[in-house]
Each structure stands twice: as C-alpha cells, then as structure tokens.
Amino acid sequence: MKPAPFKYIAASSLDHALALKAEYGDDARFLAGGQSLVPAMNFRLSQPPVLIDVNPLDECAGITRSEGGEIHVGALTRYRELERAGDFLRLCPLFADALPHIAHPQIRNRGTIGGNLAHADPASELPAIAVAMEARMRLRSSAGQREIAASEFFIGPLTTDIAANEMLVDIVFPSPKPRSGTCFLEIARRRGDFALAGVAAAVTLDEEQRCTDARLALCGVGETPVDASHAASLLIGRRCTRDAIDAVASEVGNTIAPSGNVHASPDYQRHIAVVLTKRALDMAHTRVGHGA
C-alpha cells in the first residue's frame, strides 16, 4: 500500500474534530479534500500517525454573507462549489479569474478552500488572493477561537500560523468596495500546472478616476504569497496611466526574489511577474464600474 500506516478517525462534529486535535496535536493531520495531503502521503513525504477526516462536517462548508456585507466561506467549501456560486463570484471576482487555473476538474471536485490555504503552497493562487483581498482566517480550537489577517497567516513554504490544536474553519472576505476592479493572471507551463508566477490586483478609483486604494499580491515568486501592496500604493492619488502602472511593475520587479525552479530561471520568473503586474493592473482598472 502506498501511504504509511495511520489511525483514521472520521470526525462526527466540529467539537469532536477539535477535541481530537487537542488530544493528538502535531501527530494528527486534518484530512479535507486530500488533494495535496494524500499525494504527499502516497510518496511517504508525509506520514501522519493520525488522520482526522473532517469531510463529514457539513457545518464547515458553504458561503454566507454577514449583515455588514462580509463574505464568509467555510473551510470545507470545495472549489467545485465556489466555481458554481454566481453571487460569490460577482462579489469576489478574483476567484472567477483564478479557479480555472487551479489544477483540473477532478481535483476541483474534491479540493477545499481551507485545505488549500492551510497547505500554504507558495505557488498556489488562493493564498495570494486572500492576501490581496485582505481576508481574515478564523481559527478554532477546543480552547476558543481567533482571527488572523491573511498577510500574517502565511509564514513560510507550507507553513502557517495555525497552532497544533487549531483548525482553520472560516475565511472572511471584506465586502467589495464601490468603484473597484480586480484581475488575477498567471502563467504556467501547462493548464492546471503550478504557476511560474501569478498576480492578483485590485484598484479602487474616485469620481475623477484617481486611484484611492490599490492591492497587489503575487504567487510563485517567494516562499509565501508576496504582498506587493507597497508597490501598488505608488498609484494612490494618480490616474492608472501606462506610466503609473509601469512604475508599479518595475517596483515589483525590484522587490521580489524568486528562487527559480526546473521550469524557469529567477530572471524569467521576475520578467513574467513584471509583465503580469502590468496586465493585471490594466485589466483591473478597465473593469472598474463594469461589475466584472
């Protein structure tokens, strides 16, 4: 058999899952969609002594909107459901751009948003989008709950701030700002492959078309999703002209430090990141007011 032996426990409720995690700590892994964990177990790169299957926890799946307009996505919500949730995609259009890039239909039928974010692959699309959208991660343990900003959640490759007794249960996205536009773009060798570089951009304009807010985050070019909003802030108070966007892109190129991989040298990754930054900001700016 491919994976090393482990003890399997199907959680019967969120409280049950949290009690088990409190009991087993780092010896236990949560099994959500399994689309990253099970391959790692098949290679025996990961050999957790205990697997807590959270798939039975229907209470942790689904999309809701709070009275204040924030969008709450349960950690067990599968990509498949996100792809088909029209209202959600209109509120969070970065997902509409990014979901088709995430692996393949068979993977998207199983993989979950919470599993993706907790796995924290630096080449993955959703961590960068969570950072660009200033999402908050809601973590639960049998001792209580806390929230942490996406920008502080990802602390290294495949490493997050989740403690040994905690579970990511909910991701909270702020209500979209009026007069905003967003765009996610990436380049991969083949459809569904890991991104060589990807860019999530969001801009908000005032009545005079001047930028009042700009967010930028990249995937695939660092050890975590890279928050490049300091570069995007060069746009604030200005119109999104070609020169203004080029200045942001060049700042992004100066600040990222991609490590390169078998498919792309660091210079090539940087080049792609600069080009995609220009295109994504341009498209985000074009989409302002179009509700796209």
Next chain:
Amino acid sequence: MEPDLHDIELSVNGTTYRRSVESRMLLSDFLRHELHLAGTHVGCEHGVCGACTVLLDGHPIRSCLMLAVQTNAQEISTVEGLSADGGKLHPVQQAMHDHHGLQCGYCTPGILMTMTAFLRENTAPSEDEVREALSGNLCRCTGYQNIVDAMLAAAETMRASMP
C-alpha cells in the same frame, strides 16, 4: 502496529459491497484488488495522470487521492458500469471507437469517466471546453485530437437521443 481496520459499505455501479479495509488503502487499490474491478487504471498514484478517475456521487475524482474508508455510504461509478444495458457501448465509448480515440488504451477508462460526467453537465460543448475538460487526463499515444473529435461527436449523439 496492528492494521487500522474499518468496516465500510458502499455502492459501486449500483451494487452494494461490504468490506473491512485498512485505513491506508486507496480507493483505486480497493476497486482493483478487493472488488476485482480492474477497469480503473492506476498510473501515477499521485493525482496527476487521471487514469484512475471514477465518479463519486456523479462527479469525477481521482481514486488514488481518496481513501477507501472515506467512501463509506457513498456511491461510486467506474468504467465497468458504463455499458450496463446488454453490453451496448455508451455513446462516449462508441465515439471513441469510431474516431480511433485510443491506441494503448491505458488512459481510456479515466477519460471515459471524466467525459461522460462532463457531457451530462455540458450537452453542447465547444472544442475549447472539451479540451479544458480533458486537461486533467494524460494520454501519451493519441495527441488528443481524435479524443476531442470523439467527444464532439458523442455530444451530438447524446443530444440527438435526448427526449
């Protein structure tokens, strides 16, 4: 370490099976070794090639990335269930035959399971949509063109037979 055994009951192609499985047994190995349904092929065993694609409650999934123990009380469909009525090929199988959509045939069961589910959801796909739907299934023989042709033809056949 004692094997971690669990009793499961699941439906595969409409037949109910009860088995005791070790928790680390993959669904792909369970189908092939325990149920002797060897039509589900195993290629990469880490979710890349698509050969092991089966349907879980009607949706295509990688059976090498799911544990057999997780399928308790679930419904699985495999390639063996496609042509159930008297051996007549499913329109997608017939189109693969007509258009020479396979050579060695190793990837074919996964492609059939992926595409029968896709064509149920999208009855009139464009060529681009067919290629996108096929993107998670590797074929090293055909160059895909004949598979794409077969799927467009199968979609037409299935539309014609719709009530």
